[in-house]
Amino acid sequence: MTEFLDPSPSHTDMVQLLNPEGERVSHPDFEFSPDRPEDEAVRGFYRDMVLTRRLDVEATALQRHGELGLWAQLLGQEAAQIGAARALAPQDFVFPTYREHGVAWCRDVDPMQLLGLFRGTDQGGWDPDEHNFGLYTIVIGAQTLHATGYAMGVQMDGLVGTGDPTRDMAVVAHFGDGASSQGDVNEAMVFAASYNAPVVFFCQNNQWAISEPVEQMVKVPLYKRAQGFGFPGIRVDGNDVLATYEVMKSALKRAREGGGPTMIEAYTYRMGAHTTTDDPTRYRLSDEVEAWKLKDPIARVEAYLRRGGGASTSFFAKVEAEADELGERLRAGIHALPEPDPVRLFDNVYTELPPELQEQRDGYAAYLSSFDLEGASR
Amino acid sequence: MVTSHEFKLPDVGEGLTEAEIVEWHVAVGDVIKVNDPVCDIETAKSVVELPSPYAGVVQELLVEVGTEIQVGTPIIRIGDSVVPSAPSPETSAPQAEASAPQAEPASGAETDTAADEHEQPLTLVGYGSKEDAVVRRNRTVSAPAAAAGTGVLAKPTARKLARDLGVDLATVTPEREDGVITTADLEALANAPAPSETPATSTGGERREPIKGLRKQMGQAMVDSAFTLPHVTIWTTVDVTRTSELVSGLKANRDFADVRVSPLLIVAKATLLAMRRTPIINSWWDEAAQEIVFKEYVNLGIAAATPRGLQVPNVKGADRMSLVELGAAINELTDVARTGKTPPADQAGGTFTITNIGPFGIDGGAPIINPGESAILSVGAIKRQPWVVGTGDDERIEPRDVCTLALSFDHRHIDGEAGSRFLADVARIVGDPSTALLF
Structure with a gap:
């Protein structure tokens, strides 16, 4: 009984294909089978993860330089995000939290646009339709409802279970262990189950809901909650990019084929702070961080590639140079971000702006331009 | 032409207005790269490491450790090379300002002025300008x-x-x-x-005084000490008539012509002697290192009431001083403290403190240990009181000079036995100064 209720993972209930030492391990249900030659795929994952980490480290530094108001760090969660995002088909649609920088990277969202949001020069930055990637949602868990609703719409549009793999569509709701306590998330799951909506609930369990440890609120393993809602739940080693990719791929396939929702608990660790405003040394022991460093998602892939000869020394040097280049681009680009135009507040709220808002917008624009007439800067 | 950049204190939280420099990780002359850590700062929310936005040579650290500064204040200057010893005109002003003695922590108002003399401080999008911040603070x-x-x-x-x-x-x-x-x-x-x-x-109103400067520091130090260290306080009342006689005798001694001799001096000396037998009194519990630090020197703190509040300057190396030297040092220390001009160095590094509450007419109390130390001794008022003297048939009540000594100590590493022995030793010496020869 106690064993069943223990929320920490055992070998039997967590899918792993690459262990922390960088050795491939087998699993009865999942096998790493990428859409390209194996080594090439793993090298691609490695590059994605290194560049995502550099983006994260650089943005954290920019916040400390006073260039960003805030930054939500993903350090340690690179494999969970890259694995989940690389399993997507182009037509799939993703609803992120505010921490999915790795997923944004894979959806070709320019990192500068992420910085614009955290600098306050932009309220969102990218066109969700262009990238099939929604805007960052700050309200905890709210995006899971959006995802379920969107997935129900996909069903109504008849884009599920047609048998055409380039047409069938899945929707992904990202959220974290903390959000799993939110009403929104639970409501989203009830509706997804009721409508058998093509949505994958991808939970990055990074062990900390800001300063609350996950054990505080999760008394049975998170993935087992799915059973209560009426769809399958599965736990994957979120620091193992190969396993995350495979598990996500199967859940997405199931959704596209009309099989309904799946919940994936990617068991990972937030190695950094909740955001740049947070100081984790106040509430957690460094022993814990040190233990998780040994399970670093990038280090194990590098060990695997080096040991197995999947990549040459020059490959690693090239990725490193690319990361340096990215860092420089971000540092230089931050100053080039344009000041926001206040009138843009009125854009993208309605497809057709109602007359009263139109009037407000014009009035506001006239008000702003009155400063120019007087020669004063606003 | 040497180009240089000043890194201004950013708002590392969300809407924070000030921070304190906890530690510098670089020194003048260090060559640093972009994002090398330059210092740790402590805000109301957290301690964070600041990475450098510039690559180059550290020319100057503009803020001292422990100083609280406003967001937007330049903290470090980083240039392509070290500034020559004769500064160019445009750099001389800030240099002079920064090299001015910082005996007192700059108040908010001073910092604002300093910042305004430079270019407009950097303000993050979404946060008010510097002027707004000033207005906010001066809300009265x-x-x-x-x-x-x-x-x-x-x-x-x-x-x-x-x-x-x-x-x-x-x-x-x-x-x-x-x-x-x-x-x-x-x-x-x-x-x-x-x-x-x-x-x-009008009567019955209230007056509000901002908590800042010395009062703020002292308040924090007391809270830290009182709620971190498990205090135990013990006391003893002792007949100090012989110490009073000794004080009178020393006052007539030519060696002490320039020294104000008081019972406090004898208590200080007794403390130093008693410590030899119980050195753990002069130790310190280093929580971070999980070690007890035994000090082989005594920096004897004397708590003093000053116009700016309580200060605890200390006599460095008090254990190696003669009685004359110790008396002179205590005189000087308290004189300076009463003018409110004790330099920070004189207040740092204390190992044990004596608080003299006698002048206020108080007998005893449970003093709070000065942070960084393990014990504190309070010396009460010396009063003429009836006291039982003599033994057997000779036993009688006499008016004597009586004083209460109270010792608070950190019970994590100082046991009741050690604390009691130390206090008993001090009491024994002030009760009969000739026993000092035994130590």
Whole structure:
């Protein structure tokens, strides 16, 4: 009984294909089978993860330089995000939290646009339709409802279970262990189950809901909650990019084929702070961080590639140079971000702006331009 | 032409206005790369490491460790090379300012002025400009919202309450620093007695004094000590008539012509002697390192009431001083402290403290240990009191000079036995100074 209720993972209930030492391990249900030659795929994952980490480290530094108001760090969660995002088909649609920088990277969202949001020069930055990637949602868990609703719409549009793999569509709701306590998330799951909506609930369990440890609120393993809602739940080693990719791929396939929702608990660790405003040394022991460093998602892939000869020394040097280049681009680009135009507040709220808002917008624009007439800067 | 950049203190939280430099990781002359850590700062929320936005040579650290500064204040200058010893005109001003002695932590107002002399401090998008920040702090001057004449800031509930009470929001002075009028402001206004023409002289009001500077530091130090260290206080009352006699004798001694001899001096000496037998009194519990640090020197702190509040300057190397030297050192220390000009160095590094509460007519108390130390001795008033002297048939009551000594110690590493032995030794020496020869 106690064993069943223990929320920490055992070998039997967590899918792993690459262990922390960088050795491939087998699993009865999942096998790493990428859409390209194996080594090439793993090298691609490695590059994605290194560049995502550099983006994260650089943005954290920019916040400390006073260039960003805030930054939500993903350090340690690179494999969970890259694995989940690389399993997507182009037509799939993703609803992120505010921490999915790795997923944004894979959806070709320019990192500068992420910085614009955290600098306050932009309220969102990218066109969700262009990238099939929604805007960052700050309200905890709210995006899971959006995802379920969107997935129900996909069903109504008849884009599920047609048998055409380039047409069938899945929707992904990202959220974290903390959000799993939110009403929104639970409501989203009830509706997804009721409508058998093509949505994958991808939970990055990074062990900390800001300063609350996950054990505080999760008394049975998170993935087992799915059973209560009426769809399958599965736990994957979120620091193992190969396993995350495979598990996500199967859940997405199931959704596209009309099989309904799946919940994936990617068991990972937030190695950094909740955001740049947070100081984790106040509430957690460094022993814990040190233990998780040994399970670093990038280090194990590098060990695997080096040991197995999947990549040459020059490959690693090239990725490193690319990361340096990215860092420089971000540092230089931050100053080039344009000041926001206040009138843009009125854009993208309605497809057709109602007359009263139109009037407000014009009035506001006239008000702003009155400063120019007087020669004063606003 | 040497180019240099000043890194201004960023807002590393969300809307923080100040921070304290905890530690510098670089020194002048160090060559650093972009994002090399330059210092740790402590804000109201956290301790964070600041990475350098510039690559180059550290030319100057503009803020001392321990100083609280406003967001936007330049903290470090980084240039392509080291500034030559003769500074160019445009750099001389800030240099002179920075090299001025910083005996006292700069107050907020001073920092603002300094920052304003430089170019406009960097402000993050979404956070008010520097001027706004100044207005916010000086809220006692006037309500910023009302002064700006741009309407009043208040939530709908407060607005409704104002309507119900028939109060014009523009006449309300908000308690909050950001100028937002709250229901509490309105309730206070409604419950307040009818305003008189001269509120300053009215009775029954309250006066608010900002907590800052020395008071703020002391308050924090006391809280840290009182709620971190498990204090145990023990006391003993002792007949110090012989110490009083010794003090009179020393006053007549030519060697002490320039020294004000007091019973405190004898207690200080007794303390130093007693420590030899119980050295753990002069140790320190290093929580971070999980070690007990035994000090092989004594920096004897003397708590002094000063115009700016309590200060604890200490006599460095007190254990190696003769009685004359010790007396002179204590005199000088207390004289300087009473003028309120004790330099920080004289207050740092104390290992044990004596607090002399006798002059206030108080017998004893449970003193709070000075942070960084493990024990503190309070010396009460010396009073003429009836005292049983003699033994057997000779036993009688006599008026004697009597004093209470109280010792607080850190019970984590000092046991009751060690603390008691130390206090008994001090009491024994001041009770009979000739026993000092035994130590």
